[in-house]
Amino acid sequence: MVRRTRRATIYDVAEAAGVSKSLVSLVLRDSPHVSEARRTAVLEAIERLDYRPSQAAAALAGGSSRTVGVVIDDYTNLWFVELLRGLQDGLTSAGLRIAVSDRTLNSHIESDPLDGFLSTRVEALVLATEPTASMRIPPNMPVVVAGNRETEIPGADLAASDDRLGGRLATEHLIGLGHRHIAHVAGGGGASAQRLDGYLGAMRDAGLAPVVVTPSRATTEETGYAGTMTLLEAHPGTTAVFASNDSMAMGALAAARDRGLEVPADLSVIGYDASPLAATHLMQLTTIDSLNREIGAEVATALLSRLTEPGREPVATRLIPQLVERSTTAAPRRRL
C-alpha cells in the first residue's frame, strides 16, 4: 500500500521557521534583505518539511505545465513504447505532452522516483512500474497505473490487459500445436504473476504437468537466457517455452541456439508484450499482444476524465490480449 502525504506549503514553512510567508518568499528569491539567522531558519524548515518551492510557484502563477510524467521500469525493455504512443495520441487533443523517467536510472539519486516530476510540476502521473512504499504521491495528483501491479495505489485509476487470460492464451496456443512438455520462464511483478497463473490454469485444464523456472525477479534477456538454459538442462524433453515477456523470449531464443536446438522445429518459443523487438526481422517472435497502445489510450482517457472530475471513483479497465503468431512456434517435431 502506498501512502499519500500532503505536501508542505509555504505557510507550513513560515510557521515552522517562525517567520512570515513574505520572508520565506524573500529567501526563495535569494533576496539580500534577509538576516543570516532568519535565512538559516527558513532553509532548515524547507529541508525538514521537504518543501518544494516550484509547487508554490505554480500556485502563484496559475500556470500549467501541460505535461504528464510517466515512470517506466527499464528503457531496454521496449514494451512501453507503444504505451507511450497510445498515451500521446490520446493526450494530443488536450494539448498535453509526456516526459519519461526511468526508475532504475534515477534510483540511486533518491528514494522517490517521482521527485523529479513533482518538482517540475507535472499535471498527472502514469506509473508503468511497480509502485513502492517510498513513492510519496501528493493527495491531489491524478495517477493512473498502467499494467497489472502487485501494489494498489488508493484513488488511482488502472488500465491494463488481462494478463491471466494472456498467459492462458499463450499456453493454449502451444497445447493446440500439439505440445505436451511446455515450460514457463517466469519473472517478478504483478503482470508476471498473473501470466504464471494463466499458464498454470491452462496446463491443469489440459491435464499437463507444469514446469516453471523463475531465474530472478528481473525480466530481461539475460534472465530469459539463464532460465531457459537451466530449464533445458533439467528438462531436456521440453518442446516449448513460454517466456514471461519478449525480452526474456529473446534470451530463450539464444539459449535454444546455444543448446543446438532449432526454433521452432526443436523448440517453440512464445513471448509476451508484442514489443517492437518481437516484430523485428531477426526475431519474428510469436507473442501475446497486451494491446499496449490501447492501454495508453485508456490511460489518456482516464487522465483526462480525472482532470475534469477530480472527485470521481477510480476505475479499472482490463483489455483482452491477443495472440500474434509469427515464426517461433510450430508443432513439435515428431520424436523417433
Add this chain to the structure above:
Amino acid sequence: MVRRTRRATIYDVAEAAGVSKSLVSLVLRDSPHVSEARRTAVLEAIERLDYRPSQAAAALAGGSSRTVGVVIDDYTNLWFVELLRGLQDGLTSAGLRIAVSDRTLNSHIESDPLDGFLSTRVEALVLATEPTASMRIPPNMPVVVAGNRETEIPGADLAASDDRLGGRLATEHLIGLGHRHIAHVAGGGGASAQRLDGYLGAMRDAGLAPVVVTPSRATTEETGYAGTMTLLEAHPGTTAVFASNDSMAMGALAAARDRGLEVPADLSVIGYDASPLAATHLMQLTTIDSLNREIGAEVATALLSRLTEPGREPVATRLIPQLVERSTTAAPRRRL
C-alpha cells in the same frame, strides 16, 4: 543553424495587451476580478507572444526544478541508455536528475520538441538528436549536444565520440580479417555521415572499392534489413557488412539469415554504438563502442561547469571509440 529567440516576459504581455503587469497576473491566476474584454486581450497577447507563464512562476519563486531535460530520437534505438547512465552518474553529486522526451513521439503535438521541457522549467537541455530550425531555445538555457550532429547550436557545448575514426576502425577490422568486399549500410544524420566518411577513407587507403547503400535517413532494424537485402541482391560477392548502428546491424543479421548466409562464416556483420542490443546473447554483435556512458559523463561535466560559469566559451569534447569484438565477424570463408 538554430536561432535562439528571447522568450516573452510578463511585461511584454502587459504591454501588448495594454494592461498592467498585475492585471496579467490576475488573469493567470484565473481571478474573477477581471473584465471579459481585458481577459480576452491578455489571453490573445499570451498566445501571440507565445508567453509561458511557468517561466514567470520560476522567476517569482526563485525555485529550481533540479531537472535536466534530455531529448532523444527514438526509444527503440537503445544507444541512449548508456548515455543516460553516464549523465545521471555525473549529475547525482549535484542533486540533479533527468527527464527524457522522445522526439518522434511528441512530434505531432507541436513543432518544437522542447516545449514540454521549457514549460516544466528544466535547468538545462541535452540534445541527443539532430537539432532542427523549429527548436526555439531560450538564450540563457544551458545546452549540451550529445553526439555528432549536422547542425550546430551557437553557444552549446558538444560531447561526442569521433565517429569518423570509429567508421575507420570498423572498416579496418574487417580488412584486417582478410575481407576485400566490404559494404556499408548507411543512414542519415551527423554521426552516420562521419561513420560513412571513415569507411570511405579506410577503403581508399586499402585500395578497395567502396559499396554504399543508403536505404533511408532512418537508422532502424527495418532499414538495416532492407538495405542489406538490396546490397546482397546487387553485390552477391559481399563478404562483410558495416552497418551504421546496432539497430541496422540487427536487420543485417536477419537479411543474412533470410538469404541463407551463415554469420560470420558467409557474411561478417559489424554494427556501431555498443548498445544493450549488441550485448544480448542472441546477437553477440561485434560493434564499435562509441563510449556513450563516458559521453554522458562529459555531458554532465559540461552542464555543471556551464551552470557555474554561464559565460564561458563552448567546448567540444571528442572521445576515441573502441572496437568490441564479439561473434559476428570472422575471416571470410575461402571461396573454392
